[in-house]
Amino acid sequence: MGSIALHDVTKRFDNGQEALRNVSLTFDEGSMAFLTGHSGAGKSTFLKLLLRLQLPTQGQIVVNGVNISQLPRRRIPRYRQHLGAVFQDHHLLSDRTVLENVALPLVVTSMRARDIATRARAALSMVGLLAKERLYPSHLSAGEQQRVGIARAVVNRPNLILADEPTGNLDPELSREVMGLFVNFRRIGATVIVATHDQHLIETMGVRVIELDSGRVVRDEAPGA
Amino acid sequence: MRGEGRFRDPWPPVQRPRFAWIRDHWRVSRDCFTLACRRLWSSLLVWLLIGISLALPAALYLLQHNLAAAAAQWDGRPSFTVYLQTGSEIGVARGLADRLDAEPEVERAWVITPQQALAEFSEGLTIADALEVLGENPLPASVRATVADGVREEELQRFMAEQSAAEGVDEVVLEKAWLERMAAISDFVGRVGWILAAVFGLGAALVTASSVRLVIESRLEELSVQKLVGGTDAFVRRPFLYFGLFYGVGGGMVAAMLVAGSLGALEAPLVTLFDSYKERLTIEGMDGPLVGALLGVGGLLGLFGALIATNRRLKQVELT
Numbered sequence: 001m002g003s004i005a006l007h008d009v010t011k012r013f014d015n016g017q018e019a020l021r022n023v024s025l026t027f028d029e030g031s032m033a034f035l036t037g038h039s040g041a042g043k044s045t046f047l048k049l050l051l052r053l054q055l056p057t058q059g060q061i062v063v064n065g066v067n068i069s070q071l072p073r074r075r076i077p078r079y080r081q082h083l084g085a086v087f088q089d090h091h092l093l094s095d096r097t098v099l100e101n102v103a104l105p106l107v108v109t110s111m112r113a114r115d116i117a118t119r120a121r122a123a124l125s126m127v128g129l130l131a132k133e134r135l136y137p138s139h140l141s142a143g144e145q146q147r148v149g150i151a152r153a154v155v156n157r158p159n160l161i162l163a164d165e166p167t168g169n170l171d172p173e174l175s176r177e178v179m180g181l182f183v184n185f186r187r188i189g190a191t192v193i194v195a196t197h198d199q200h201l202i203e204t205m206g207v208r209v210i211e212l213d214s215g216r217v218v219r220d221e222a223p224g225a
Numbered sequence: 226m227r228g229e230g231r232f233r234d235p236w237p238p239v240q241r242p243r244f245a246w247i248r249d250h251w252r253v254s255r256d257c258f259t260l261a262c263r264r265l266w267s268s269l270l271v272w273l274l275i276g277i278s279l280a281l282p283a284a285l286y287l288l289q290h291n292l293a294a295a296a297a298q299w300d301g302r303p304s305f306t307v308y309l310q311t312g313s314e315i316g317v318a319r320g321l322a323d324r325l326d327a328e329p330e331v332e333r334a335w336v337i338t339p340q341q342a343l344a345e346f347s348e349g350l351t352i353a354d355a356l357e358v359l360g361e362n363p364l365p366a367s368v369r370a371t372v373a374d375g376v377r378e379e380e381l382q383r384f385m386a387e388q389s390a391a392e393g394v395d396e397v398v399l400e401k402a403w404l405e406r407m408a409a410i411s412d413f414v415g416r417v418g419w420i421l422a423a424v425f426g427l428g429a430a431l432v433t434a435s436s437v438r439l440v441i442e443s444r445l446e447e448l449s450v451q452k453l454v455g456g457t458d459a460f461v462r463r464p465f466l467y468f469g470l471f472y473g474v475g476g477g478m479v480a481a482m483l484v485a486g487s488l489g490a491l492e493a494p495l496v497t498l499f500d501s502y503k504e505r506l507t508i509e510g511m512d513g514p515l516v517g518a519l520l521g522v523g524g525l526l527g528l529f530g531a532l533i534a535t536n537r538r539l540k541q542v543e544l545t
Contacts, residue, residue: 051453053453073458074457074458077452077455077457077458078455079455080452080455082455083455085453091446091453093446093447093450104450104451105455108454108456108457108460110245110246110248110249152454156454
């Protein structure tokens with residue numbers, strides 16, 4: 001339930017700038033890949049296309065056999081309910097507690113309050129923040145906020161996890177723990193795509209690496225290649 | 226995939242527990258109520274604006290309703306009263322009544338004795354005591370008559386002029402004229418009420434729309450995150466519809482209070498005014514159905530305003 005195929009995808013903005021150029025890639029269900037490249041290489045645009053926050057100018061993005069560019073508007077929420085997204089700038093709600101932030105993806109599905117709390121606490125426990133469930137994001141460090149974002153991304157047991165620099169604010173040990181969390185989700189069938197600059201992580205994790213430069217794929221290495 | 230016959234949805238809807246929607250609505254309404262109470266000052270201002278917008282048409286409706294009711298109380302046949310000069314003997318009145326009864330323009334004529342006149346005059350007025358102080362009844366006898374069918378306006382006017390000139394007659398007052406005017410005023414007020422209801426109703430909806438729009442703008446980050454994690458349009462829109470409903474119903478309550486308060490202040494002078502025309506006025510004020518209608522209309526206008534605001538804005542909300 002997590003296969004992805006990009007066919008000749010180009011994303012051109014209104015100002016004429018091309019963020020992605022003729023990108024064709026496939027990701028098998030349960031696979032994990034790092035997306036790397038300099039700033040402006042097209043990593044974030046790549047993730048936004050998969051999140052259906054933007055539409056490609058040309059080409060197709062097929063997830064689980066469905067071209068998501070042609071998803072009717074009313075079906076986009078259901079698609080996103082099966083995704084988990086982590087952002088570099090967290091996008092946490094400042095007037096909600098840590099627990100409420102993590103619970104949000106479950107609240108939108110109208111799950112029972114008791115089940116929501118149980119699952120949100122389990123996700124917080126995974127990132128080591130259970131003790132801070134009642135705090136507000138402003139009371140947390142940048143690294144802790146990042147972990148709350150990660151807990152929110154995985155709380156609904158998504159088929160596809162998309163993470164934009166998820167370890168940017170974490171120390172090396174915590175970065176490895178978070179990656180371990182993603183690997184575990186990959187083992188239960190989720191596809192994981194992580195955009196990162198962290199060369200150490202890329203070299204030590206032993207997963208597929210896709211490098212973008214000016215919107216083009218310049219490297220696509222499978223582990224052990 | 227769509228052309229391959231059976232299409233299996235790769236993203237099945239998350240199973241919702243039974244009655245989940247009731248819980249959702251309860252949660253959202255509670256959150257909205259809490260938030261509106263936290264912004265009590267701005268909520269009060271919105272209620273007041275909507276309340277004033279609804280109060281004027283509601284007041285005009287009540288006025289028109291009361292005028293129509295007063296007109297309906299009248300039996301529909303014109304009548305006139307011949308007031309005799311002060312000090313006239315009752316026999317003069319009886320003679321006049323007999324004479325009028327014989328006229329083809331008159332259907333029936335009867336005497337109003339000074340005592341009856343005093344009783345009518347005193348009814349509902351607080352000056353009765355003052356009249357008692359005078360020691361004697363200053364009111365003259367009069368003759369009231371109903372006009373026969375088929376009498377034309379000009380014939381009636383001529384007939385009344387003749388009676389005015391008769392010896393011992395002080396004044397002849399046609400009772401129909403002001404009722405006709407009242408019916409015309411009632412019709413006019415009714416029409417003005419409908420026009421104002423449409424204009425001010427639109428105003429109330431726009432006030433709600435701009436207030437809800439402000440709430441939306443203050444929660445853009447939250448909305449974009451909700452959409453990112455799979456919140457449907459209905460889910461994202463719901464709190465704002467409750468805001469609209471809350472503002473509208475609150476505005477309806479304010480309108481009901483304003484109208485009831487205004488009626489309370491105007492009732493006594495209006496009754497006095499009607500009594501001066503020898504007509505009894507029973508003012509129909511705010512009752513349950515009218516209050517319910519104000520709350521309902523306010524709520525609907527609030528919902529409508531919120532829909533305008535959300536439909537325009539929420540489609541544009543996405544994380545960038």
